[in-house]
Amino acid sequence: GEDVEQSLFLSVREGDSSVINCTYTDSSSTYLYWYKQEPGAGLQLLTYIFSNMDMKQDQRLTVLLNKKDKHLSLRIADTQTGDSAIYFCAENGGYQKVTFGIGTKLQVIP
Amino acid sequence: DAGVTQSPTHLIKTRGQQVTLRCSPKSGHDTVSWYQQALGQGPQFIFQYYEEEERQRGNFPDRFSGHQFPNYSSELNVNALLLGDSALYLCASRSVGISGSSYNEQFFGPGTRLTVL
Numbered sequence: 001g002e003d004v005e006q007s008l009f010l011s012v013r014e015g016d017s018s019v020i021n022c023t024y025t026d027s028s029s030t031y032l033y034w035y036k037q038e039p040g041a042g043l044q045l046l047t048y049i050f051s052n053m054d055m056k057q058d059q060r061l062t063v064l065l066n067k068k069d070k071h072l073s074l075r076i077a078d079t080q081t082g083d084s085a086i087y088f089c090a091e092n093g094g095y096q097k098v099t100f101g102i103g104t105k106l107q108v109i110p
Numbered sequence: 111d112a113g114v115t116q117s118p119t120h121l122i123k124t125r126g127q128q129v130t131l132r133c134s135p136k137s138g139h140d141t142v143s144w145y146q147q148a149l150g151q152g153p154q155f156i157f158q159y160y161e162e163e164e165r166q167r168g169n170f171p172d173r174f175s176g177h178q179f180p181n182y183s184s185e186l187n188v189n190a191l192l193l194g195d196s197a198l199y200l201c202a203s204r205s206v207g208i209s210g211s212s213y214n215e216q217f218f219g220p221g222t223r224l225t226v227l
Contacts (some may be wrong), residue, residue, distance in 0.1 A: 004152075035218075042114075042200060043153070043218040088152050097143075097166050098202075098216065100152030 004101035006089050011107045018076040020104045022089030025070060029091040032065060033098070034074045037086045046074070046087075076106075084108045112137075114203050114219035122225045123191050131186040131222045135203030141165075142184040143216065144176060145200040153200055159184050160206060188224075196226045 006022040024032065033048045049056045049063045049072070056063045062075040076083055086103040115134045123129050135142050141160045145153035155168035159178035178184045182203075188195055198221040 042220040043202075045215055045217075048215075090152075097155050097158065097168070098153075099155065100145075102150075102152045 004089050004091060004099055006087075006101040006104050008102065009105050009107070011109060012079050013109050014079060014081055016079055018074075018079045018083070018106055018108075020074045020076075020087050020089075020106065022072045022074075022101055023070055024072065024089070024091045024099075026091055026099070027067075027070065031092045032063075032072050033088075033090040033092075034061075034063065034072075035088040035090060035100070037088065037103070039085075043088065079106075079108050081108045081110055114139075114201055114217050116199075116201050116219040116222050118222060119220070120223045120225075122227060124227050125191055125193060127191050127226075128187065128189045129191060129224060131188075131199050131201075131224070133184045133186070133201030133203075133219060135182050135184070135201075136217045139203035139205045139217070140182050141204050141206055142178060142182065143202045143204075144184070144186045145202065146170070146195075147198040147200055147221070148194075149197070156186070191226045193226050196224060198223050 003025045012018045031048050034046045035043045036046050037043050047058050049065050060077045064073045086105050088103045089101040090098050114136050117132045143158040144156040147153040156170050157167040158165050162178045173189045175187045200221045201219045202216040204216045
């Protein structure tokens with residue numbers, strides 16, 4: 001079945017770059033996503049990448065996809081305190097069912 | 111546009127009771143999915159409704175059931191509540207689109223926090 005794994009915690013200093021990594025198992029995934037969840041809030045889609053792409057850049061966000069290794073990463077440039085949140089890697093496993101990882105808690109130190 | 115709305119915001123029930131959670135999709139959306147997010151975990155897919163039918167289901171027991179109404183809103187029902195059902199329940203909506211297969215972003219609601227005592 002589908003499985004998504006990611007590290008639990010990342011701490012960075014304000015202004016540095018953050019890199020959150022994720023591995024997934026479903027080779028048939030069409031889209032891979034990064035969601036952000038702030039305390040007490042729902043999920044916000046940050047960005048997504050289609051499975052035939054290697055990289056996608058959107059302002060401060062860069063997504064890298066290594067389909068051979070089933071590895072996805074999210075780089076946040078110039079990380080700000082407002083970026084502190086839990087970041088979920090997710091894949092779609094057919095008919096828009098989305099499988100999420102456990103989430104990486106990003107702590108930004110001023 | 112109010113986006114995806116869910117009610118109630120918080121709910122406290124006791125073991126064995128039944129609960130109904132409600133979701134109104136974003137305007138223009140016709141597909142609703144429900145997810146369970148336990149504390150410290152990622153959301154787990156429960157099921158998806160489209161055209162008033164359950165289209166796909168995750169690994170959840172029959173105690174979890176749902177319904178979609180003609181206006182595309184949806185309910186999640188959980189019977190015989192267990193302590194382990196305590197979680198944040200998220201609703202997400204999207205539009206299938208004309209092709210039925212094109213990418214359409216899923217928008218999530220703020221969730222209903224269910225506590226079972």
